[in-house]
Amino acid sequence: TPSLRLGRSSERIYNFMDAQYYADIRLGTPEQNFSVIFDTGSADLWVPSSYCVSQACASHRRFMAFDSSTFHHDGRMFGIHYGSGHLLGVMARDTLKVGGLTILNQEFGESVYEPGSTFVLAKFDGVLGMGYPALAEILGNPVFDNMLAQKTVDEPVFSFYLSRRTSGGNPEGELMLGGTDESMYIAPIHWIPVTAKGYWQIKLDSVAVQGVSSFCPRGCQAIVDTGTSLITGPSHDIFNLQQLIGATPTNIGEFLIDCARLSSLPHVTFVLGGKEYTLTAEQYVRKEMLGDREMCFSGFQSVDILSPEGPLWILGDVFLTEFYSVFDRGQDRVGLAPA
Amino acid sequence: AVVRIPLRRAPSIRSQLRADGLLEEFLRDHRPDMFSRRYAHCFPSG
Numbered sequence A: 001t002p003s004l005r006l007g008r009s010s011e012r013i014y015n016f017m018d019a020q021y022y023a024d025i026r027l028g029t030p031e032q033n034f035s036v037i038f039d040t041g042s043a044d045l046w047v048p049s050s051y052c053v054s055q056a057c058a059s060h061r062r063f064m065a066f067d068s069s070t071f072h073h074d075g076r077m078f079g080i081h082y083g084s085g086h087l088l089g090v091m092a093r094d095t096l097k098v099g100g101l102t103i104l105n106q107e108f109g110e111s112v113y114e115p116g117s118t119f120v121l122a123k124f125d126g127v128l129g130m131g132y133p134a135l136a137e138i139l140g141n142p143v144f145d146n147m148l149a150q151k152t153v154d155e156p157v158f159s160f161y162l163s164r165r166t167s168g169g170n171p172e173g174e175l176m177l178g179g180t181d182e183s184m185y186i187a188p189i190h191w192i193p194v195t196a197k198g199y200w201q202i203k204l205d206s207v208a209v210q211g212v213s214s215f216c217p218r219g220c221q222a223i224v225d226t227g228t229s230l231i232t233g234p235s236h237d238i239f240n241l242q243q244l245i246g247a248t249p250t251n252i253g254e255f256l257i258d259c260a261r262l263s264s265l266p267h268v269t270f271v272l273g274g275k276e277y278t279l280t281a282e283q284y285v286r287k288e289m290l291g292d293r294e295m296c297f298s299g300f301q302s303v304d305i306l307s308p309e310g311p312l313w314i315l316g317d318v319f320l321t322e323f324y325s326v327f328d329r330g331q332d333r334v335g336l337a338p339a
Numbered sequence B: 001a002v003v004r005i006p007l008r009r010a011p012s013i014r015s016q017l018r019a020d021g022l023l024e025e026f027l028r029d030h031r032p033d034m035f036s037r038r039y040a041h042c043f044p045s046g
Helices: A011-018 A143-149 A235-244 A259-264 B013-019 B023-030 B033-037
Strands: A003-005 A021-027 A032-039 A045-048 A072-082 A085-098 A101-113 A126-129 A157-162 A173-177 A190-197 A200-204 A206-209 A212-215 A220-224 A231-233 A255-257 A268-272 A275-279 A285-290 A293-298 A300-302 A310-315 A323-328 A333-338 B003-009
Touching (some): A011 B013, A032 B003, A072 A101, A085 A143, A101 A143, A200 A268, A206 A235, A212 A235, A235 A300, A255 A259, A259 A293, A285 B013, B013 B023
Parallel strands (some): A003 A072, A032 A126, A231 A300
Antiparallel strands (some): A021 A032, A021 A085, A021 B003, A045 A126, A072 A085, A085 A101, A190 A200, A190 A333, A200 A220, A206 A212, A231 A310, A255 A293, A323 A333
16 A cells, blocks of 8 residues: 555645746666755655656656666655645655765655646656655655765755746755855844744744735744745635735636736735745736736735644745745754845 | 755746646646636635
């Protein structure tokens, strides 16, 4: 029987629809290259398998276990439940290289079935989760836990810089394993304790629009998630917030904003750990060119996820392109500073 | 060691579908409840 555990909400697979930041890893000996999303909202590493039968695998690189001299067969099935079905695969262990680091005997999943066709268009082959072990679907240590166990990094810390600039910016993004890159943020870093060790979950003190505390008056929870692109929150709150920023719904569940009005739109402030993190309309609006027309979409989306600590907001890339984020497993805390 | 992993940014799947004029059809096939979302606020919460 597969070691199935419910994944995140049905939003999961569709959040990859907006994923934009990825990098290469190498698995096996000789090395096989894969591009993955480094996702703090999950804790599994999976790549397509050469045995995969889905359309999505045909257009991506697939792991060839029989080619790797360091491959260890595990054979147990794993499943990650998405809204539209299960991603199913077989567990394995092999040597993983990330940047210059080598991790021995890393557990990972070889996917043999990928649901829906979202992954068909994906620029990435798989996902490398950087959440806590409690979030893992695949048995065994997540990658960063193995880095800590095998002492391949100096500090039990990793950090993200995500650039707002479209391709051509230099760099477009950066993951620092084992420390922080002081050239990428304006010190000091403000620390917020993790409240539940699964996601990188922290307390959100309040959310204000144009200085008026509008949401979470008594505090709620937020997860800092590099695998989600937008800022999400409970439907009821997000609907009101969309109104406050003048966003109007389209028939496919997106919210449009008049690009000409950005300078007059209110800013949105998240209070975390007693400190204010403010996004202007230029920062929370996503611009896209459609032909020769520029369209402006709200960077806020309704996602209803309940946690024992209350409804969850997700601080995705829209937030993380403005604020450098540091994830500290040593002291179970998240650090934020203006990027 | 402290290791720097450069991240690349690429147009998202959503942007690709929109540019190809396929987003609405894709969401209709894979995410029909997206369309009901537009009117979710007209109903009592829950």
